[in-house]
Amino acid sequence: MTLLTLKKTIFFTGATGYIGGSVLWRLLNYKNANNFRIKALVRDSVKARRFKDEFGIDTVVGNLTELSKLQRLAAEADYVITTANIVDFSATKAILKGMKERNRATGKIPVLIQTSGTAVLDDDAAGMFTGEKVYDDMKIEEIEALPSSQLHRAVDSAIVSADKEGFVKTYIVFPSTVYGIAKNGFTEAGLQNPISIQVPQIIRAGLDRGQGGMVGLGKNMWPNVHIDDQADLYMTLFDRISNGYEDIPHGREGMYFAETGEHKLYDVYKRVAEVLVSFGKGKSCDPTIFTQEECLKYFGDGPDFYGSNSRCTASRSRSIGWLPSRSAADFMASIKPEVEALLAREWKN
Template identity: 60%
Template sequence: MSKQKIFLTGATGFIGGAVLWRLLSHKDAKDFSFKVLVRSSEKAKLLCDKFGVEAVVGSLADLDKLEKFSEEADYVFAIADVDDLKAAQAVVKGLKNKFDKTGQKGILIHTSGTGVLADQAAGLYTGEKVYNDANPDDIESLPLTQVHRPVDVAVIDAGKAGYAKTYIICPSTIYGVVSNPLVDAGIQNPHSIQIPQIIRAGIDRGQGGMVGLGENLWPNVWVDDVADLYIVLFDRIRADPEGTPNGREGYYFGASGEHSLYDVCKKIAEVLAQKGKGQSAEPTTFTQADLDKYFDGSAYLGSNSRCIAERSLSIGWKPKKSTPDFLASIEPEVTALLIRDAGKGYIPRADGGKSKD
């Protein structure tokens, strides 16, 4: 029997590497062949030599490669830049080519984020709207001006057109430091983006900070839990391709707890003060100059993004950690970043959640 072909983007990133490792160590891994796209020739060689992964040097700007590799694959895991519309269009074009030539529907598991649900609270109030991943009508009411939404729609339209089966996983605030052989080999980034941004901003300004009053709420998820969601969905699709909700019904939220920005920033400020990197254990509001310096001028971290992961749980996802674990993870995250950034003169910048090589 021929092997199932898996094409994955974002293999060296925080989420993508965690998912790739789970696929490599899957009980059926011998039945899979893997192809990934990475920017680093050094990491490509390591992936090939140490892990038996066909790694092609390139980026999301190489639309011809995205199209070709997606056409060749049985399963596509898109886990890189969630807002690159041209890249997403190249992937779905490859899936259409596959269907036109073979009549077979490729499977696309695309990564978005619960940022698509975000409002403009700027940390000043708690939002009341709560979205449910089992309610596609509610999600479809979101305007195209929402972050991630244009790419989500392109993916969903491919499913509606009938030439692919599409699924969208929406991670929330992801926390934790990844530990696996890909990290040990220097291939995968072990750190998230959102919380380290806030920590690094606090270190640089000498005081933990927050957006507005920090009264906004966001969901959270442990990195290992959200990586498990990809595999739970993958296995469910393999076992029941017709019965697994896809297309407009194919949203899967990665959320297992909820936190206020204030509680997170309070914990960061406390840890920084304890380590002599902050003046006070009470977070202060970021000024506009702070937002410009550390977050590209955006108050996005002060938005509300509230959701229920009903559909994710319905397919058998069982997250192990929640908000208390998230808050407890902040101290070791601060410690790890202080060690990692020592001597680098690091000034954080928002990068829109792009996977890094």
């Protein structure tokens, strides 16, 4: 028997993404990395080859619409970590089907670490009020009470049901507003997107309209977490699971929020407007309200997402040893570097 056959296989999706690449980099540099074989699904054939040639990561060229390929790759894996297109129900079903095949063939229970998001908690505030409800990842009954129409909920429920069936152990990670410019070997090589989504979208909107804007009155609140702390949560989970810790909750109790503080959206809009003025890209330090047409243009869903409240406490995540090092103050301090990065990358002229 060769050494390779003794290694556990990790099937990974989202290698080139902001969160995914940051997690994959940590897996590559994990203290027990030699015990694992990583196989990543990558859409771009050139990037797939570079992951292999430059970093020794096995890659398969493909995407999440290739369901038979997803099923096969999941059936070959001891661990599946998903960080891409996390609301794709068909892809989730294919992965779970493959993991069930593995369980039947080997008698062993594979592990799924799935990415969701705290958008599952959002409301319809439209920026007009601060939500009072703060969810706690220790209070599972509150999460279960969320309507099935909430973003992520259908996929999350299917994953919990699979764990209950017994052929897989599932753990769901809920990123919130992830911020900070990712910096690692993959970003330096141009293989990973280093920029987040939420705050950069607000910045791009302000740059395009020449003035910082806001959804409604910006009274809604969201949690935040730095990209490095976010990636560390995945690794805290993986380290304990792969080392046989039996007390790490999974399935129904395997819900792990990621937050290190929260912010009122008005404060973000205000800071973006101020920074744009300092770079000569905005007219006023006071944000103006986005019209409905602007919301659709810049955010695609009107005020629904950027105007919503999503409030939570990551009690369970901290209980397993996650030790984030940033705070809400770090989040606000990150806005100017984000503007600078976008100006350098996308508004060079």
